[in-house]
Ligand SMILES: Nc1ncnc2c1ncn2[C@@H]1O[C@H](COP(=O)(O)OP(=O)(O)OP(=O)(O)O)[C@@H](O)[C@H]1O
């Protein structure tokens with residue numbers, strides 16, 4: 001008896017739920033502390049439905065504990081339990097001791113929810129990467145096709161000995177230049193992603209006036225914004241000397257503005273800067289489609305997009321690059337929704353970055 005109680009106290013110390021059930025009557029002979037700590041009762045079976053590995057609801061007779069109590073030996077049966085905190089996954093093992101009469105089933109449970117979640121995340125990340133690869137291939141291909149057409153037309157013209165005026169030549173080459181720029185940007189983004197992933201995002205720090213950068217970026221993107229009917233305005237920008245990588249900051253602010261143009265549904269876009277003590281926050285606001293709360297963190301990961309379906313010029317890299325630029329400056333970037341729809345991205349950086357990667 002003393003031996004049994006010391007065995008039971010050892011079992012009580014285990015983190016793994018262990019249950020001893022009498023075959024036939026399904027009477028619980030012993031349940032360790034881990035069983036009692038579960039968010040549901042095993043015997044009698046909790047009224048919360050139990051689901052099989054495919055998510056199909058099991059009848060009480062199909063419940064793995066009920067099967068074990070009927071004398072079945074079970075080797076890693078996967079099932080799910082819906083708890084108020086979300087779905088949890090368990091592997092159940094049952095061994096039958098036939099040396100007794102009636103027999104006794106020893107049931108152990110293994111909570112595999114963290115592994116299932118990690119697997120689901122991994123699958124999603126792999127899926128996002130596959131989508132990225134096919135979009136990237138498409139994105140790289142289309143400017144190349146246009147370039148090829150432009151060059152072929154010029155060669156045909158030259159063979160026919162057609163002379164082009166300077167203006168005609170410039171007109172014909174203009175689309176090529178646009179596509180070369182797009183190609184350059186794509187390749188730059190791809191390079192930046194691999195640099196950021198290898199922690200080789202080095203900064204070239206210099207001291208400059210913040211307003212000059214903000215207005216320059218606005219100027220650069222205002223025509224693009226106008227094309228989709230958006231007005232791009234700088235609402236507020238205090239005079240402040242910052243010590244940042246100017247080119248990288250242009251890129252980060254440019255990525256946020258490009259998104260506001262792409263997803264801003266033609267509404268007004270505003271850029272605002274604010275200094276609070278040693279930190280400067282840049283805010284880019286639009287009144288477009290916004291981002292659902294559940295997507296607001298993951299869109300900063302590489303290849304992640306909140307919009308479904310194929311969208312040209314959407315690789316899911318822009319925000320990842322913004323986040324890495326912020327990190328390299330010792331700052332951060334975040335997203336909040338706007339009342340009345342739209343997004344507000346806030347990029348906060350110390351006025352003087354040191355360039356020390358965390
Ligand atoms: N201002 C915004 N409003 C609504 N959704 C946005 C906004 N900015 C980003 N998103 C969502 O976040 C996703 C990730 O943005 P990100 O800039 O990283 O990639 P992208 O714009 O899809 O492609 P690219 O690599 O060309 O920037 C977008 O696909 C979009 O779903």
Ligand SMILES: [Mg+2]
Pocket residue numbers: 255258259316317318319
């Ligand atoms: Mg983008």
